[in-house]
Amino acid sequence: MNTLADLHHAVQSTLASKRLGTPVFVRYSFHGQETAAAVVQRLARATKTACDWLGQVLDKVYATGSVKGGQVSLMLECRGGATAVVTWIRGAGRGHGVDILLLGNNGALYHDFGNEPPWDETLADSKDPADKETLALIDRALASGRPESAGGKP
């Protein structure tokens, strides 16, 4: 059975090959049926994954949507200037329901439903708890509706 870790490993290996140059932007969208608390956990893990791919420290998060509303988007800004959008969508998407666009300064990586198996099956995600600071930052961003700094100042 495929796991999300397998997909992430493939992305990380591609980045490590330097074929894309320096990563600058990630759009990471995923579908899921989690409970509210689990959604924020997944968003926090995905946020860490995006920042790891970008190789930069998270600086700001701006959230739109809501767990109750069935869709949350986090716009991430990193200290070195890289950016990302991490999106959770309630439900099951096509294939594995995971969609990745990763831009480097020398190339791009695409992964969407067209690259996934021709059946719909949600990928098993890690059960590891998310980083507490990232969780708190996302909670603040969801509550405030404004850009929230990782340093605690808007």
Place this chain on the structure above:
Amino acid sequence: MNPPYGVLLVSGMHTHQENYAAAFAADKRCRIVAVTDEATIDRRRRDLNERLAKVHDVPYIPDVAKALARKDVHIVSICAPPERRGRIAVLAARARKHLYLDKSLVPALGEADELVAAVQKAGVKSHMFCFISQPWAKEAKSLLESKRLGRLIAIHADTFFAKGCTGTAKLGTRRKEEFPPQRHQLIEAKREFDNVGVYPITLVRWLTGRNFRTIYAVTANYFFQEHQKHNVEDFGLLSGTLDDGLPVTISGGRYGWTTHPGFGINRIMLVGTERTLVVDANRPRLEVYTDETPWTPPQVHPQDPMGFWSSTQDEVHTRPKRTWVNAGPAAQSDASYFVDRLEAGRDSEMSVVEAAHAAEVLIASYRSAATQAVVTLPLPRK
């Protein structure tokens, strides 16, 4: 008004007019009448304008006011640079000509308002170049209207042009955006969120019928030293909401010749309560692999290093990318869409009113990027 419709071209080669003029010329209902521009343009621009006049075997009229006075002009296609576009469009509207406008509309809010007022007062029709006549865009609208997604709860769009030699920008620091933006279009760089981001912005408005309400945006220099040198962005990212609260994210820009098998990623994700729909300009497609020489980027044209214009790319023998072959219906030209609307006596779905809202979204995006704050629309007027 009956065909043939006389089309006056404002500005010539090394603008999108190359493509727009060809589209009008290919429409049997239209006839290119002349090329014109402001009398005060520099020698280079005049030479380029005269070249387009020669291509279409029509006169060059060096004073736009005189050209607009011609009775055989019904449509004015305006591709003057953004900073000159608004005042020429206002003149054309006052001359009671229908307007076909390059994108994005104008760079300043006051100009957008003045143009909308001039068009409404003159009672002429108007249209800004956009993607709404593309089959995939129509499909997206049709699917939305069919309610197959359930209730729409978010839209995410990515549009990038795969042109230019990438990997030359200096990375590691954030771009400091200026407001208001001082320049939009140079020989070797453009403001790419304005140039490319306008497409998904207009699509979101067209698909939903809703205006943007809040904007939080970042601009960046990720790919090209040319853009960095001229202090214009090659990348933009917007997170906002529409006036009904619908969240929208849009990324757009220019990311290099070799980053995509076709023209670039161009897709819109419509998230509904029942399902998610991804509408992609590059699907449906065939993928064709042969023993042909693999595609390689063209030589850099000194007058167009980013590959903006068709003529310059012909001059450096740019080969078409042929791995992906469109397997969907052929698109109607945007120009023919506008002529259809004129014949039906209906305004375009991308009239100056719609285009002015997109201009306001772009202006708000630059303000947000400069201030690093959420900006609420409508923007205050003086």
